[in-house]
Amino acid sequence: MTEQSEEFWRWREYRHTDPDKDWHDAKIVTAGVDIGSVGSKAVVTLDGELYAYSVMRTGGVSEETAIEAMNRALEGTGLKTDNVHYVVGTGYGRVNVPFAKRTITEIACHARGAHYIYGPTVRTVLDIGGQDCKAIRCDEKGKVMSFLMNDKCAAGTGRGLEVFADLIRVPIEKLGKTSLNVEEEPPPVSNTCVIFAKAESVALLRQGWLKEKVAAAYHLAMVNRIVDLLTRVGIEKDFVVTGGVAKNTGIIFRLEKSLGIRPLEPKLDPILAGAIGAALFAKALYEKQIGLR
Amino acid sequence: MLAHYGYKDGSGDYFIIIDTDKCNGCGKCVETCPPRVLELIDDEYDIEGGLMAAVTDEHRKKIKYSCGPCKPVSGERKLPCVLICETKAITHSW
Numbered sequence: 001m002t003e004q005s006e007e008f009w010r011w012r013e014y015r016h017t018d019p020d021k022d023w024h025d026a027k028i029v030t031a032g033v034d035i036g037s038v039g040s041k042a043v044v045t046l047d048g049e050l051y052a053y054s055v056m057r058t059g060g061v062s063e064e065t066a067i068e069a070m071n072r073a074l075e076g077t078g079l080k081t082d083n084v085h086y087v088v089g090t091g092y093g094r095v096n097v098p099f100a101k102r103t104i105t106e107i108a109c110h111a112r113g114a115h116y117i118y119g120p121t122v123r124t125v126l127d128i129g130g131q132d133c134k135a136i137r138c139d140e141k142g143k144v145m146s147f148l149m150n151d152k153c154a155a156g157t158g159r160g161l162e163v164f165a166d167l168i169r170v171p172i173e174k175l176g177k178t179s180l181n182v183e184e185e186p187p188p189v190s191n192t193c194v195i196f197a198k199a200e201s202v203a204l205l206r207q208g209w210l211k212e213k214v215a216a217a218y219h220l221a222m223v224n225r226i227v228d229l230l231t232r233v234g235i236e237k238d239f240v241v242t243g244g245v246a247k248n249t250g251i252i253f254r255l256e257k258s259l260g261i262r263p264l265e266p267k268l269d270p271i272l273a274g275a276i277g278a279a280l281f282a283k284a285l286y287e288k289q290i291g292l293r
Numbered sequence: 294m295l296a297h298y299g300y301k302d303g304s305g306d307y308f309i310i311i312d313t314d315k316c317n318g319c320g321k322c323v324e325t326c327p328p329r330v331l332e333l334i335d336d337e338y339d340i341e342g343g344l345m346a347a348v349t350d351e352h353r354k355k356i357k358y359s360c361g362p363c364k365p366v367s368g369e370r371k372l373p374c375v376l377i378c379e380t381k382a383i384t385h386s387w
Binding site for chain 2: 103105107108143144145146147148149150151152153228229233281284288
């Protein structure tokens with residue numbers, strides 16, 4: 001019998017309900033389902049306030065993942081999908097959310113969600129997702145003013161980090177911290193392709209570099225690529241990072257160093273921004289539907 | 294909203310930038326573009342909706358090559374999409 005080896009890329013799936021809120025008191029129950037390339041998120045809001053959410057990995061069939069994410073978010077609350085007044089789908093798999101009444105692009109949802117999480121002072125949102133990276137400029141209402149998306153290659157994204165975590169055998173949650181454990185920054189690896197970056201990292205490991213140093217080189221390459229994108233749309237304070245990679249301290253620290261602007265600290269898991277934005281759009285759409293606005 | 298469609302790679306920045314506040318959804322750019330790089334889509338960025346021009350998914354990751362025939366290395370560049378747009382909503386980054 002072979003022993004199951006540890007999978008270092010696996011990040012934690014979880015769900016949460018706000019114990020202080022009761023959906024029976026709410027006038028409007030809306031939900032946002034964000035089917036990303038790597039992670040899927042479902043958020044339920046009561047009158048525009050966050051109530052319950054779930055975060056899980058996207059499976060092979062987007063429709064099933066959407067249903068599962070929604071069921072997990074509603075788990076234990078007594079709510080059913082039918083009780084939710086309006087559902088908006090977003091993310092790569094947004095057209096595959098069977099119970100969504102409308103779809104809105106994840107770019108608008110991330111801007112709206114960042115506005116909710118970090119407050120109205122947010123002007124620049126950087127969403128680092130599983131498979132792409134988006135630089136978004138927004139106004140005080142969370143409306144998108146300018147955006148740029150890089151989805152040509154997974155270099156500089158979460159999936160790239162997952163691959164790298166497996167390579168150096170460090171759990172993904174500790175990867176950022178590991179990369180900061182160097183005395184000085186090594187030169188970055190290639191940043192145009194995630195496969196080249198991994199190949200270069202392998203070569204550096206074979207040359208005897210410590211894994212911390214290789215991690216630093218990899219993170220630096222990612223940050224350089226991201227900063228290039230940000231410069232095109234321009235950076236204005238306040239600056240925030242959303243998406244799963246926002247939890248990587250190695251990326252956040254180097255972004256701050258490179259841009260000279262400190263990203264705001266999130267009050268909530270930044271991976272939820274897209275789904276929160278979708279749920280808030282759902283509220284606005286429902287109010288429009290019943291003639292409230 | 295300034296929508297940047299395209300990518301950056303080792304050889305440079307390739308973005309078609311559409312100012313959706315200026316774009317009136319007339320669709321003339323869609324008709325005039327020889328390789329059909331552009332299309333009209335429903336505005337998925339705002340709950341108000343409406344039509345706006347965008348770069349198709351098919352061309353988004355290869356516009357350096359798709360737009361190539363309209364951009365001779367030598368000589369004047371007369372980009373049909375830019376010229377036909379009455380509201381001057383389209384610009385190219387390269």
